[in-house]
Amino acid sequence: MLNNPIPENEMERIISLADYDLDYTSFQDSFKDLAKLAAKVAGTEISLINLIDSFTQWTITSHGLDIDQMPREDSVCQYTIAGNNDHFEVQDLKADDRFKDKFYVTDKPNLRYYYGIPLTTNEGHNLGALCMLDKDLKTLSPEKIELLKIIVDEIVNRLNVHRLITCLKTKLHEANETKMKVAHDIRGPLGGIIGLAQVISEQGHENKIEEVLEFINLIQRSGRSLLELADEILTADKPQRDLKTDEFNLIVFKDKLEKLYTPQAMNKKIAFTVSTSVNLSTIPFSKNKLLQITGNLISNAMKFTPISGKVTVVLSLKIEETQNLLQINVTDTGVGLSLQAVETILSGKAQSTDGTSGEQGYGFGLALVKHLVDSLKGTMHIYSNPGNGANFEIVLPQVQA
Template identity: 60%
Template sequence: MNNLNPIPANELQRILDLSDFNLDYSNFNDQFNDLAKLAASVAGTEISLVNLIDSYTQWTISSHGLDVDQMPREESVCQYTISKDKHFEIVNLNEDERFKNKFYVTNHLQLRYYYGIPLKSNGHNLGALCVMDRSPKILDPEKAELLEIIADEIINRLNTFKIIDSLRNQVREATDTKNKVVHDIRGPIGGIIGLAQIISEQGKENKMDEVLQFINLIYKSGKSILELADEILSSEKKQPKIKIKGDELNLMILKEKLEKLYLPQATAKGVSFTVSISPATADIPFSKNKLLQIIGNLISNAIKFTPMHGKVGASLALITGARSTLKIIISDTGAGLTQAQIDDILTGTSASTKGTNGEPGYGFGLALVKHLINGLGGILNIKSDKEGAKFIVELPQPLGMV
């Protein structure tokens, strides 16, 4: 059968749209559990999942009846759903050539029925709401309509999280602006006070009592403004420096997230995956904007092209200074890249290739990475030899962030 791994016609824009949500797939907690449970109840199925699909992976952000966090995109049924404008239904997975040999059909799960609805935002399918069962069936139109309503609510919530994240960034920028204004006014006010002191001292010698009284008032007024500025700055400094806000990460937290998200992928392929961080700056907050999307795609790509018993490593370091920089190195012991392949990646013209276990390539993971890095004003370098490849990313942090 042709097109065993379908790719939406708007795939690049689709994953760009998904990246704009800046999602942390490990941090949704119970925010969609009520909708997943409702979907299963409406459909009369044992299982329902809320899935988002990026370049390499299907991420389950909420589930009912089945404990699952992720699976390779090429193994999923929902990859077909996101290629559709409407729903995608399989009455019996065991009778469909595309799915009858999949692990969820042949193992203890013995799944048979699937019904999926695209989760659409701005015309792009970010993922799917799906319901599944262990016996074949056909969903009634009334139930299908109710599932459409649930899918719309999932997107509404995702958009709400996106808006909150945007507002959080605006608040941080406003705080940075306030601190800059306070810092900027301290200089001239200090100068005024200094000048007033000099004139005041000279005025005493010249017995200019009225001028002296006026200048003393200026001095006191200016000093009170300076004290107010110090108080504002002091209140900011009293905030715990290692407190992590919603739009921030630090190296320790990032390490934990990467291990949770990508160690299962590496383990499933028999690849060693490790994350190392620089201890000196391990607890200093930095922006998480598009960070998990960039690092995640690079790690998934490295696992894809690393053979069994190989190694994939992520090295993370925050280099502090006048303009702090987050340095990320993703290394692997795969076959490596030719200079022509490196040039294609850096120019955004790389073609899709299969992984070491024949994993299909969708051709957009590294293009997305390059696009996101450019958007953040960062730099991507690639080094490769017979021992593997290294992707080196440098991301400047926003002024005032660290």
């Protein structure tokens, strides 16, 4: 069995990809023109824009081939992102031992030629690749390759714009939250000042202290003005019922996970279900890093669950006095984990092993989950025994809407 190629900076690479906080299903329109242009420039039937996480190659836009995802270990692009070269070319997939038995070579579309260019960030992280594919053998001229590199630069630029917009929305959301908190915080003291001024004012009427009364009346008027301003801020910033672009609710989150990971379950003949708590299913919460965290847990669970097994995801939201708690449970009927393995994962130092169907691992998926959960000030628990499956429980604090 051939070993999977792994970039030297793999942990940093997948953290960088997670920082883009991408929904892999929402970019068809954003990059469709570039995928088509790349195929036209290269003279190939097919071009794909792929992003590669710990377990999966996600095709965010395609031209000439209807594909959404494939296991990372089956992809050619895993070689494109593994090295420091500016491209990876396979003249004949059918003659290459690494790829000759892959489904896309032996069956339709019976691919023969591959040319891939990594999507590299300014920090040197290869997020994925633009690849050109054909069922006939090809040769690309230097002029065509230079044009393809320009297209790659534009893909990375658009990804960076998306990240920038997401970051600005997050900062705006945080600023609004701060404004709300300030408004809440000043209402209490101001109410006390006005109440105290009212008492002194009443005593002043009895004592006929005109100057004191005039001063206190000024305090009252100023205090009431500030209190009205705080009420105005609170009223204007009440969140809308419609979801914002940086929010999920349990229904939307459930649908996303089913769409992204049902194909993986069907491919391995595993039963996959996602359920939610119905009574709180429409309350919004931040979607920040949720697909990256939950997706890695699901892919990991499927990797270690045998054929005819089950992977179950339960999503719930708990309303508390000062915050909401989003709880994610991913449970499988797989091989289970030893106490030592659990402790290794929770320490953020998980290593990869082969899956139940021989899937080779890359060793960073659960380490990334632990990193992201910690960055969101959440908690991660693992309940498992060897041979009895595993339950990964994530709890993430959420600001109340």
